[in-house]
Amino acid sequence: MSFMKLNLRAALLLGSLMIGASPALAEAVLHRGNSGEPQTLDQSQTSIDIEAFIVKDLYEGLTIYDAMGKIVPGTAESWKVSDDGTVYTFKLRDNANWSDGTPVTAEDFVFSMRRVEDPKTAAGYANILYPIKNAEAVNKSKAKVEELGVKAIDAKTLEITLERPTPFFIELLSHQTALPINKASFEKNGADFVKPGKLVGNGAFKLLEHVPNDHLTVAKNEHYWDAANVKLDKVIFYPLEDQAAAVRRYEAGELDLVYNFSSDQIERMRAANAKQVHVTPAMATYYYPFDTRTEPFNDVRVRRALSMAVDRDFLAKDIYNGTKLPVYSLVPPGMENYGEPSKADFADKSQLDREDEALKLMKEAGYGEGGKPLTIEIRYNTNPNHERVATAVADMWKKAFGAKVTLMNLDISSHYAYLQEGGKFNVARAGWTADYADPENFLNLNVSTNKTFNYGHYSNPEFDALMKKSYEERNPAERAKILHQAEALIMRDQPIAPLMNDANLWLVADKVKGWGDNANNEHLSKYLSVE
Amino acid sequence: MFHFVLRRLASAVPTLFIVVTISFFLMRFAPGGPFNLERPLPPATMENLMKAYHLDQPLWNQYLQYLKNAVTGDFGPSYIYKDNTIAELIGKGLPYSVELGFYALLLALFGGVIVGTIAALRQNSFLDFLIMSVATIGVTVPNFVVGPVLTLIFAVLLSLLPAGGWGDGSWRFLILPMIALALPQLAVFARLTRGSMIEGLHTDHIRTARAYGLPPRTVVITHAMRGALLPVVSYLAPCAAALLTGSAVVETIFTIPGVGRYFVLGAINRDYTLVMGTVVLVAIFVIVFNLVVDILYGLLDPRVRHD
Numbered sequence: 004m005s006f007m008k009l010n011l012r013a014a015l016l017l018g019s020l021m022i023g024a025s026p027a028l029a030e031a032v033l034h035r036g037n038s039g040e041p042q043t044l045d046q047s048q049t050s051i052d053i054e055a056f057i058v059k060d061l062y063e064g065l066t067i068y069d070a071m072g073k074i075v076p077g078t079a080e081s082w083k084v085s086d087d088g089t090v091y092t093f094k095l096r097d098n099a100n101w102s103d104g105t106p107v108t109a110e111d112f113v114f115s116m117r118r119v120e121d122p123k124t125a126a127g128y129a130n131i132l133y134p135i136k137n138a139e140a141v142n143k144s145k146a147k148v149e150e151l152g153v154k155a156i157d158a159k160t161l162e163i164t165l166e167r168p169t170p171f172f173i174e175l176l177s178h179q180t181a182l183p184i185n186k187a188s189f190e191k192n193g194a195d196f197v198k199p200g201k202l203v204g205n206g207a208f209k210l211l212e213h214v215p216n217d218h219l220t221v222a223k224n225e226h227y228w229d230a231a232n233v234k235l236d237k238v239i240f241y242p243l244e245d246q247a248a249a250v251r252r253y254e255a256g257e258l259d260l261v262y263n264f265s266s267d268q269i270e271r272m273r274a275a276n277a278k279q280v281h282v283t284p285a286m287a288t289y290y291y292p293f294d295t296r297t298e299p300f301n302d303v304r305v306r307r308a309l310s311m312a313v314d315r316d317f318l319a320k321d322i323y324n325g326t327k328l329p330v331y332s333l334v335p336p337g338m339e340n341y342g343e344p345s346k347a348d349f350a351d352k353s354q355l356d357r358e359d360e361a362l363k364l365m366k367e368a369g370y371g372e373g374g375k376p377l378t379i380e381i382r383y384n385t386n387p388n389h390e391r392v393a394t395a396v397a398d399m400w401k402k403a404f405g406a407k408v409t410l411m412n413l414d415i416s417s418h419y420a421y422l423q424e425g426g427k428f429n430v431a432r433a434g435w436t437a438d439y440a441d442p443e444n445f446l447n448l449n450v451s452t453n454k455t456f457n458y459g460h461y462s463n464p465e466f467d468a469l470m471k472k473s474y475e476e477r478n479p480a481e482r483a484k485i486l487h488q489a490e491a492l493i494m495r496d497q498p499i500a501p502l503m504n505d506a507n508l509w510l511v512a513d514k515v516k517g518w519g520d521n522a523n524n525e526h527l528s529k530y531l532s533v534e
Numbered sequence: 535m536f537h538f539v540l541r542r543l544a545s546a547v548p549t550l551f552i553v554v555t556i557s558f559f560l561m562r563f564a565p566g567g568p569f570n571l572e573r574p575l576p577p578a579t580m581e582n583l584m585k586a587y588h589l590d591q592p593l594w595n596q597y598l599q600y601l602k603n604a605v606t607g608d609f610g611p612s613y614i615y616k617d618n619t620i621a622e623l624i625g626k627g628l629p630y631s632v633e634l635g636f637y638a639l640l641l642a643l644f645g646g647v648i649v650g651t652i653a654a655l656r657q658n659s660f661l662d663f664l665i666m667s668v669a670t671i672g673v674t675v676p677n678f679v680v681g682p683v684l685t686l687i688f689a690v691l692l693s694l695l696p697a698g699g700w701g702d703g704s705w706r707f708l709i710l711p712m713i714a715l716a717l718p719q720l721a722v723f724a725r726l727t728r729g730s731m732i733e734g735l736h737t738d739h740i741r742t743a744r745a746y747g748l749p750p751r752t753v754v755i756t757h758a759m760r761g762a763l764l765p766v767v768s769y770l771a772p773c774a775a776a777l778l779t780g781s782a783v784v785e786t787i788f789t790i791p792g793v794g795r796y797f798v799l800g801a802i803n804r805d806y807t808l809v810m811g812t813v814v815l816v817a818i819f820v821i822v823f824n825l826v827v828d829i830l831y832g833l834l835d836p837r838v839r840h841d
Contacts, residue, residue: 420566
């Protein structure tokens with residue numbers, strides 16, 4: 004009896020010691036608000052940023068972005084590029100392992116890239132890897148998957164051959180489509196390889212639990228090559244579609260990070276704690292294409308006049324509370340290899356001067372007051388902010404030219420289906436977010452052969468020729484110059500009116516350390532910690 | 535009784551068939567498809583996707599294939615939540631919706647009947663006006679207002695309850711979404727009960743019961759209530775079907791991992807199979823609860839008893 008009592012006492016003592024010691028032993032958990040439920044964790048199917056945040060914690064590509072948004076070696080320790088710029092040889096880290104402890108091999112990358120290009124996989128982003136030799140042919144069933152230009156020289160050496168020199172190829176490799184998958188796990192589990200308990204990753208974290216629409220938990224991967232520097236034990240992603248609800252949960256202290264809160268909350272949040280509100284310009288452009296096939300939008304003077312008459316400052320400041328920035332170029336600012344984009348020539352004029360010039364141009368073209376009547380329909384996808392933008396623009400055009408402007412909205416799927424299938428329109432809303440930090444990604448939208456993305460069907464042989472030349476140019480400085488010339492043409496002809504540069508909005512609690520704002524919007528949890 | 539149930543269940547099969555057929559074709563009339571996103575897909579990718587999901591085949595072929603699979607319980611893959619089949623998505627989400635909806639239903643039903651009865655007994659008193667004003671507000675104020683207001687008060691200001699999420703499923707997490715979900719229905723039940731109770735209290739048999747000198751409690755609960763509950767019971771079927779299959783609004787505001795949001799997400803994203811799955815789910819709930827209500831009716835009102 005006394006022995007038992009003693010035992011009990013010892014247990015109590017031990018227990019109290021453990022409780023006393025628990026703050027030091029407490030798990031470091033980051034509660035990360037993600038603005039929606041991931042549609043998939045399969046690298047061949049993912050397409051959106053909220054999925055990228057998760058899959059990039061679970062898997063690591065050959066190259067990754069650091070906390071400040073700079074490209075650094077990931078699973079590849081180093082690489083060599085052949086003199087003609089078409090053969091890349093990657094040396095994988097000796098200690099790069101999967102979460103089950105097995106080594107990451109070059110063969111895994113070969114398998115993953117072949118899978119992405121295999122037409123049977125129907126990967127949504129297969130075109131990201133089209134610069135790889137035969138990738139496009141494989142994806143279009145014109146070549147066998149074995150012909151893809153990706154080869155394992157030995158277990159830790161990977162050779163990738165390109166169709167042509169691609170100056171932004173290293174950036175492309177950090178895209179989620181280029182993440183490796185574990186060949187053994189895929190062969191064993193098939194499509195289920197993405198599920199908790201089965202997913203084998205090579206990232207800093209491994210998948211622990213996933214309750215769709217509630218939370219997704221990842222835990223530190225002890226087999227990760229850089230595990231010693233990973234400070235978090237767990238990251239819990241919360242899919243919060245309701246932006247206002249996300250802010251409330253943040254204010255209630257349930258979340259440490261919130262991605263994309265609603266812009267009408269920004270003033271209030273800034274007043275409460277300005278330091279926690281992070282607004283960074285994003286690699287994304289909000290623009291209005293004109294249908295260059297239809298009158299009067301086939302007239303460059305009309306397009307320029309309409310574009311000039313839009314007061315972008317009003318849109319950005321009054322509608323978006325400064326969470327977007329006025330923009331006068333298609334390529335967003337902040338691209339390291341491009342510098343300042345080529346802006347429209349009216350960018351530096353005052354809004355009043357622009358309106359005077361716009362009126363003159365419109366008269367010259369024979370439209371507006373005293374000329375032919377100007378009727379315009381603005382199409383946009385249903386969304387309160389897009390509606391406010393369209394209403395404001397309609398008002399500006401009415402005031403400037405006496406135009407009769409009508410609005411027309413469809414839900415997002417119908418809106419884009421209509422534009423992508425070549426439907427005729429006057430003016431429409433569109434947006435583009437960079438897949439990789441290169442101006443080509445934006446300028447390519449206006450190439451005449453780009454039937455799907457070139458909504459306005461702008462066709463300018465001079466522009467097409469410059470773009471073609473840019474693909475062949477190997478000197479980065481020369482290439483940037485050519486692309487600047489190409490963008491200048493777009494800004495002269497205004498087949499699209501660039502309106503705003505998107506911003507990424509984050510709420511970052513004071514206790515989160517290691518956070519870096521960057522235009523690429525890359526925020527791997529491996530760099531973060533909580534206090 | 536047994537034959538009645540059997541007959542009703544047998545008639546559910548053609549009903550479901552018609553529901554499936556109409557929604558299948560209606561869905562396809564909507565412009566756009568599951569892969570027309572803000573981020574446009576190149577034609578080659580689109581072609582691969584259409585082939586992978588058999589969307590490139592003639593529509594009647596897809597329809598027959600869908601029917602054939604649905605009979606065996608295979609409702610296809612989700613086009614949007616690509617890692618899951620429809621059966622998996624609904625299977626994972628439904629328990630959450632049903633649990634939350636069940637509590638909300640109990641709260642709405644009992645709360646509504648009690649409040650409505652009190653109002654009827656104190657007809658035209660201050661209490662009556664108060665209850666009915668609150669009930670009117672309950673019906674008219676949408677839950678996308680009630681939900682955020684509740685969180686602001688109880689989670690952000692008072693820090694008493696969590697602002698959202700399912701957590702460990704304890705009452706602390708459920709109470710706010712339950713109230714937001716139940717309130718409009720509670721108001722409906724209260725109004726229905728009050729109306730029929732007032733009517734019931736003026737009938738001959740109640741006057742007779744009172745004349746016999748029965749205690750007021752017995753008169754109200756055993757005699758008046760029985761007749762007054764008939765309209766309440768008929769409202770129970772659509773109400774239960776709606777609450778148990780989840781609410782897109784409440785689930786989104788409180789981040790409840792239920793199936794309610796799939797109705798909206800499926801339709802907006804043209805996730806054909808997801809829409810079909812949710813339509814079938816609701817149809818089944820409506821059919822089952824209508825049956826339950828018919829049986830309850832028989833218990834309350836001998837005139838409609840099913841022999």
